[in-house]
Structure formats: structure tokens, C-alpha cells
Amino acid sequence: MKLSHIMLFPSLILLISCAGKKEVDATPSEVIAKVRKAARLIEDKGLEGLEVLRDPHSEFSWKDTYVFSFNCAEDKVLANAAFPEKVGGDIKQHTDYNGFRYGLKMCEESDSPNGVWVEYIWPKPSGGQPLRKISYVLTVKNLNIQVGAGIYNEEISMTELNQLIQ
Structure with a gap:
């Protein structure tokens, strides 16, 4: 066997092993892009667009997260594919695992023209211990x-997140 073939073999193994791996953590940039796309969907389709957001198999449920929707004026959750039992609930009364009323905070900050990031403690849709979740919300x-x-x-700062939406 030639030396070039021997050197190629480890590279092929590395390439094959990486090809099967799936990214599981959503990035801040993906979250911003999906939320803005969902906002355009709702703008274009109106309330009918919420059906897409409610579908756990749509493009708006990906990796370890999902797009959700609510109406602060009506104080109501409109779509949540990962936690459908929340639909119809009072968004302003939603609390995290430390008792923080994250729904109220989202509503209080929802007028920001570029959207807003709100942090709270929440479990991943796949289960497990509740973790620091930072949600980007746009009206x-x-x-x-x-x-x-x-x-x-757990690492990214609110300052870094806010710079992404400016």
C-alpha cells in the first residue's frame, strides 16, 4: 500500500464519523432567523399561520428548540409545538422553575422594534433538568x-445576544 493511501485512511474515518453526527443545539442566529421567518408567516397568513407553528414537524421545531406564539393584549398562548398543553393559557402568569414570571417580562418588553431576549429556567423539549433558556421575542x-x-x-451573555439583534 502506498504512503498516500495510508495517510488518506485516517482522514476518511474522521470524515465518515463526522458525517453521521447531528447538531443538537440551536444557535442564537438560527433563533433570530426562525423567529423573524415565523413573524413574516403570521404577517402573510394571519392566524392561519399559527397552525404551522403548532406543528411539531414543521421547520419551526428544530434541534433542541421551537417557535412559540402568544398575544399579550389577550393574555393568551397561541402556539407551542413542544408544550401544546400551554396553548390557551395565560402567558402573563407563566413562571419558570424559580418562580420568575417570564411571560409577563416578555409582554412588558415586546414593543422593542428589534425584538427582545428574555432569560429564564426551562426544560428542553427532550426532557431533563431545567436549564437557562434565553428566548428571543418579536411582535x-x-x-x-x-x-x-x-x-x-449557560455561557452567552445578554450583551452578546442583544448585539445580534441591533
């Missing part, structure tokens, strides 16, 4: 409906 102005999605991340 669909023509319907006054909020859409959001979050990441589970």
Missing part, C-alpha cells in the same frame, strides 16, 4: 401577536 405589528424561540446556553 408581529399588524396583528399584535408575539413570536419567540429560545436557546439553552
Whole structure:
């Protein structure tokens, strides 16, 4: 066997092993892009667009997160593919595992033109211990409906996140 073939073999093994690995953690940039895409969907389709967000098999449920929607004016959850039992619930009363009313905070901050990041403690849809979740929320102005999605991340700062939406 030639030396070039011997050197090629480890590279092939590395390439094959990496090809089967799937990224499981959503990134802040993906969250921003999906939320903004969901907002455009709701702008274009109106309330019918919520059916897409409620579907756990849509593009709006990916990796370890999902897009959710609520209406602060009506104080109501409109879509949550990972936790469908939350739909119809009072968003302003939603609390995290430390008792923080993250739904109220999302509503209080929802008028920000570029959207807002809110942090709280929440479990991943796949289960396990509740973790730090940072959700990006944006208001669909023509319907006054909020859409959001979050990441589970212990390291990224709120300053870094806010710089991404400027």
C-alpha cells in the first residue's frame, strides 16, 4: 500500500464519523432567523399561520428548540409545538422553575422594534433538568401577536445576544 493511501485512511474515518453526527443545539442566529421567518408567516397568513407553528414537524421545531406564539393584549398562548398543553393559557402568569414570571417580562418588553431576549429556567423539549433558556421575542405589528424561540446556553451573555439583534 502506498504512503498516500495510508495517510488518506485516517482522514476518511474522521470524515465518515463526522458525517453521521447531528447538531443538537440551536444557535442564537438560527433563533433570530426562525423567529423573524415565523413573524413574516403570521404577517402573510394571519392566524392561519399559527397552525404551522403548532406543528411539531414543521421547520419551526428544530434541534433542541421551537417557535412559540402568544398575544399579550389577550393574555393568551397561541402556539407551542413542544408544550401544546400551554396553548390557551395565560402567558402573563407563566413562571419558570424559580418562580420568575417570564411571560409577563416578555409582554412588558415586546414593543422593542428589534425584538427582545428574555432569560429564564426551562426544560428542553427532550426532557431533563431545567436549564437557562434565553428566548428571543418579536411582535408581529399588524396583528399584535408575539413570536419567540429560545436557546439553552449557560455561557452567552445578554450583551452578546442583544448585539445580534441591533
